[in-house]
Amino acid sequence: MTTSTGTGTVASTGTSAVNTPAAAGSPDAVVSPVVTGDGTTGRGRAGRRWRRARWTLLVLGVLALVVAVLAVQRPVTSGTPYAPDNAQPNGARAVAQVLGRQGVQVRHVTRVADAVAAAGPGTTLVVTPGSLLLPEQVDALAGVEADLVLLGADDELVRAATGDAVSRTPGAAPPASAVAPGCDLPLAARAGDLSLVPGLQAEPGAADVTLCWPADGPSALARVKLPGADGARQVTAVDDAAVVTNGAVLDDGNATLALGLLGAHETLVWLVPDPLDTSSTGEGGSPSGGAGMLPPWAGVVGLWALLVVLVAAVWRARRLGPLVAEELPVVVRAAETTRGRGRLYRRAGSRGHAAAGLRAATAETVARRLGVPRSADATALTDSVARATGRPAHDVADLLYGPPPHDDDALAELARRLDTLESEVHRS
Structure with a gap:
């Protein structure tokens, strides 16, 4: 499900945002900060990407500078044997x-x-x-x-x-x-x-x-x-x-x-x-x-470019490339896929992504049950769930759009509470 907030859109698959959980003027209205599903911000993610890429960019910049200097600069003298511009003993x-x-x-x-x-x-x-x-x-x-x-x-x-x-x-x-x-x-x-x-x-x-x-x-x-x-x-x-x-x-x-x-x-x-x-x-x-x-300098630049390619190949040879999607030779049951993804989340300690997936699935289920359109924002969904279950609006907002859990026990507790919320909506 996709829900909109005052600052953006929340995708049902994942890792997006929360906003004000209660209607304006409601006694239970609270203002919650925007929290991403994995507990990160755009600025933090950009900083991590820059820290990973800065050395690569630095090396490429230095290599490009060296190639440019070799291409445009010709020394006054050379070291080529028998050359008329070579001042060394083997020059002329x-x-x-x-x-x-x-x-x-x-x-x-x-x-x-x-x-x-x-x-x-x-x-x-x-x-x-x-x-x-x-x-x-x-x-x-x-x-x-x-x-x-x-x-x-x-x-x-x-x-x-x-x-x-x-x-x-x-x-x-x-x-x-x-x-x-x-x-x-x-x-x-x-x-x-x-x-x-x-x-x-x-x-x-x-x-x-x-x-x-x-x-x-x-x-x-x-x-x-x-x-x-x-x-x-x-x-x-x-x-x-x-x-x-x-x-x-x-x-x-x-x-x-x-x-x-x-x-x-x-x-x-x-x-x-x-x-x-x-x-x-x-x-x-x-x-x-x-x-x-x-041009005369094409040979030197070509050799230097070949050296750069070889160095880059050695440097990146042990790294895996991007994931390539391909059709599986057999049909994998949904339960196995779910358990496999859960194990990957657990091995990586990615509680924020796991919590975001659980919340998105719950939000999509209860919205379909209550007839809330996909274009509705977080406030509309929170109010509809609060009216159907009798829960305070801030409690519903905390369940659907709260911060990521800090440990495995908190993640398990969040899953239990989301399941209870779905049951209450279905009984309403």
Whole structure:
């Protein structure tokens, strides 16, 4: 049954309110405070919900703040090996800054598609060691019209870029002392003796290949001249990428070699491959691949979001989700359901909910017996029951809309009194 009060509606199922139990002007009229069936208030329930959710909201807020900072903030320097903005020993900021002071425009890119698009005739493209490149990325880099400098490249890229004229033989040991260039390249003559790790060799029958700094077979540098759109272009492979790093650039003639290789043109495209990059080029030189359509910071944010999902899954894995209603495979008798709910109430100590259910059932029964409509308020029902039973109105209001019992004995006593009230109404 649903009954209305001056402040709201009382549902027959449960946990709602009381109001003034007697008619205005009645000698037995009393003003009872509004009490919920489970002995709580809206403000108290809201406070409990906030205490349960505040740590969750705090963690989500901190994670969202960190993701926002990672997405919009880009540090002045990085820690990426061989990057021109890395000031650590494994970076190449020193060489990049010197080239910039000499008038060379250094363009730092991390995607193959961007490197291929920027590396046109009359420019230099340097490819630093990185993750394993896709076959289409290798082909795209090998086909650029710019002079190509490969630092510590793998055998697949070296072969593709040099037209199978040069191959790489990994595993060579660094020389015991500095080695003379052993070639007639002006750049090598200016650099002089170096201690670079050798690992390159010319394939049998290859033409226009120059090897420098040989050490018992393999060489540290190999240069090949290939035809280009505006004439010959040069592909230079250096097996030891440390020649450009901040920690080794001042050793022997490394600085001279690095500046000579990378400063031959006014524009230098510096590619530090991103491990998450899958772009190469499409028709007409347009970028292709799913990652090519994403902003540069999408990979970092994606990894961070994945970490957040994993942490949240571990955090919430032991918690049960919301209840899901489903049809029972067998019919359960009403008496069993009632006893089961009663045991649950008793185990949880929820006397307020149990009392509210008993009162709602009694109110619905006596209202139907007395012909009180469902839209009637608490005062109308209380007056009707009082007239039918001869009880004082405040006694009836206390039974139907009083505060929750404080212990099991009080709950049992309330059930007994409600049963007596129903019997009196039925006898009237």
